[in-house]
Amino acid sequence: MRARLLPVVLLVVALAVGLVGCGGGAPEEEPARTPVVEPPVIAEEGVLRVGVDMAYPPFAGTANGAKVGIDVDVAAAVAERLGLHLELVDVKPADMTAALDSGEIDIMLGAVPITDAVLANVTTAGSYIVDGPAFFAASSDDTSASVVATVTPEQIPGMRVGAQASSAAFWELEGEYGEGFVQSFDTLKDAIAALDAGEIDVVAGDAVVGAYIARDHPGVGFAGQFGDAQPLGISVRKDAVELEAAVRTALDGMAADGVLETIRRKWLGDVPALTVSVDGATS
Incomplete structure (x- = not known):
């Protein structure tokens, strides 16, 4: 799925900023960073090389010549907490293992589900x-809202449903309600545009990508989770025990400090966090 990136400024989390004195003058220089990890834990001294898929907004893409997105913001915050300068490397998820093993990158984001990382033999x-x-639906009162009334699976049989052709949501609905039940579109963006135009009643698709696209359609909003959700993780080489521990500590701190939630809301607005099914329950 590809979508237009909004021109936004990269989130800068807890970076040291020079202050201007009371009498004016030039800002003070940023204090030197103290690296938490060094080679051979990382490939290059003082630098964290992060693999991201630069063609998958809103996780990563470009706007006005700048690299932006959820993964970009998270990578910047992790690098800062590790006392390292960030270097982004365009890597597709299919090439993740090779890039980590070769030392081309130190860690990988790229919107990779944790289950996929395990299958790829990385940590x-x-x-x-x-x-x-x-699910995404149109607002019932024509107001602009990122979240609208919830659509339930019980309502689906009586609705005109659209989805991106061959997406997970498309196949799940076709399997549940029969071949030809879902109106297919080339992209999720096209499906949401049709929803906004009143051609269909509901769209089923990726929550993060769909919520981002819906920002360009003020009358369209998130209408509830549909099926199981998965946590997306930061991957490291299988034997990178020290780096794994350092990144995990950074992520735990970002979660506790509200940094991860701030980044999520920056890109998705008021869309609630999805729940992950654990043995029939949600967490």
Whole structure:
């Protein structure tokens, strides 16, 4: 799924900023960072090389020549907490293991579910956001809202439903309600545009990507989680025990300080965090 990135400024979390004295003058220089990890734990001294998929907004993309997105903001915050300068490397999830093993990157984001990381024989150092399928619908009172009245699975049989062709949501609905039940679109963006135009009643698709696209359609909003959600994690090389521990500590601190929630809301607005199913329960 591809979508237009809004021109936004990168989130800067807890970075040291020079202060101007009472009498004016130039800002003070930023204090030197003290690295938490050094080579051979990372490939280059003072630098954290982070793999992201630069063609997958809102996780990562470009706007006005700048690299922006959820993964970019999270990577910047992790690098700052590790006392390192950030270097972003464009890596597709399919190439993650090779890039980590070769030392091309130190860690990988790239919107990779933790389950996929395990199958790829890499280690997850923690989760930074939860993603999964969701419903999107038009506001009943024509007001602009990022969240609208919840659509339940029981309502679906009587609705005109759209989804991106061959997406997980598309196949799940087709399997549940029969072939031809879902109106397919080339992209999730096209499906949401059709929803906004009143051509369909509800769209099923990726929650994070859909919520981001819906920001360009003020009458469309998140209408509830649809199916299981998965935590997306930061991956490290399988034997990178020290780096895993350092990144996990950074992520735990970012969660406790509200940094991860701030980043999520920056890109998704008031859309609630999805719940992850654990043995039939949610967490």
